Amino acid sequence: MKYQQKKDAVVLLEDGSVFFGKTPNANSSEVQTSFGEICFNTGMTGYQEIFTDPSYFGQIMVTTNAHIGNYGTNADESESNSPKISGLVCKNFSMFPSRVNMDKSLVDFLTESNLLVVSDVDTRALVEHIRENGAMNAVISTETNNIEGLHAQLAKQPSMKGLGLANQVSTKEIYDLFNETDQTKVAVLDLGVKQNILRNLKKRNCSLKVFPFDTSYEELMSWKPDALFISNGPGDPEPLTNAIQIAKKAIEEDFPLFGICLGQQIISLALGIPTEKMHHGHRGINHPVLNLQTGKGEITSQNHGFVVEKSAAESSDLIEITHKHLNDDSIAGFKVKGKPCFCVQYHPEAGPGPNDATYLFDQFIDMIQKK
Ligand SMILES: NC(=O)CC[C@H](N)C(=O)O
Structure with a gap:
């Protein structure tokens, strides 16, 4: 058998908390260790989309769904070319997946990318701990007898606050996604873009050119696009000065x-308007949002650990807040007054998650056509 016996493993948090589990995929003769910011996702399904979402780069994912891996993986369902999480912590990890259209087991999918899985963890206690004490760095390891040594290494890891990570996941080369029937040229600034965003734009007859995170505004414009899209991605937004400059210029020039x-x-x-680190972030597929323009609720897919500072957003006369998160009243979307520019903090492309908010892509196309 390819994977023999489960080996003991540990989840150690920056504050010294220790949770024990087993790993189904560590090489039995080697020690394996992985660092990252610990976070949890409450989605009951969609694990492959979550693990391959580039926004999770640098994070160890705890899944609250009790069964992970039971429907395997399928190459068509990835949000990028490989898993992007730093490691997985779960309760029950299935070694015997079953689904008609799966092409690989999750254990093979993750092991091919050298990703450590720690299962058999009391994830309810772990998630409760993160909820109460906030986001923090963690290490997962098969080195269960060296807690102190691991803790010392963990203390040297950088904090997610202040960390720019788009350079780790953005495309290295410019690439095109064209359709015969394409009508609208959209330049995509790739800070870690999810495939389902590109699919949603293509579905609406957009010709896409995807640019690396450090492309200049002038180079983006030299393609003569009709509009600009700035993607999702990992890390703290603050160090991404080039992207911020691009947005500034687009807004100044009334560019969609x-x-x-x-x-x-x-x-x-x-x-x-500044952003700040949240206590423990929003990650799941049933986050309720209120659309303040229609008065309707939307159930949304979310994955973020930073947020727009609420008081600064509310007192700014440059923007109109269009969406609010109904759990904590945080800023879920806004538009720039008098400019062809709007944005949301959640994921209208879903992948995984509900499709309540896909109208935002239509709104983008309408805005470009009006312009
Ligand atoms: N999905 C995203 O784009 C996440 C944005 C940012 N890295 C955050 O955690 O808030």
Whole structure:
């Protein structure tokens, strides 16, 4: 058998808390260790989309759904070319997946990318701990007898606050996604873009050119796009000065601009409205949002650990807040007054998650056509 016996493993948090589990995929003769910021996702399904979402780069994912891996993986369902999390912590990890259209087991999918899985963890206690004590760095390891040594190494890891990570996940080369029937040229600034965003734009007859995170505004414009899109992505938005400059120029020049998640944070910083680190973030597929323009609720997919500073957003006369998160009243979306520019903190593309908010892509196309 390819994977023999489960080996003991540990989840150690920055505050010294220790949770024990087993790993189904560590090489039995080697020690394996991985660092990252610990976070949890409450989605009951969609683990492959979550693990391959580039916004999770640098994070160890705890899944609250008790069964992970039971429907395997399928190459068509990835949000990028490989898993992007730093490691997985779960309760029950299935070694015997079953689904008609799966092409690989989750254990193979993750092991091929050298990703450590720690299962059999009391994830309810772990999640409660993160909820109460906030986001922090953690290490997962098969080195269960060296807690002190691991803790010393963990103390040297950088904090997620202040960390720019788009350079780790953005495309290295410019690439095109064209359709015969394409009508609208959209330049995508790739800070870690999810495939489902590109699919949603293509579905609406957009010709896309995807640019690396450090492309200049002038180079983006030299393609003569009709609009600009700033993507989701990992890390703190604040160090992404080039992206912030691009948003600033687009807004100044009345150039159509749409941003999702990290994209919203970048647009906010471009307007001088600061962002801040949240206590433990929003990550799941049933986050309720109120659309303040229609008065309707939307159930949304979310994945963010930073947020636009609420008091600064509310007192800014540059923006109109269009969406609010119904759990904590945080800023879920805004538009820039008098400019063809809007953004949301959540994921209208879903992947995974509900499709309540896909109208935002239509709104983007309408905005471009009006312009
Ligand atoms: N999904 C995203 O774009 C996340 C944005 C940012 N990295 C955050 O955690 O808030």
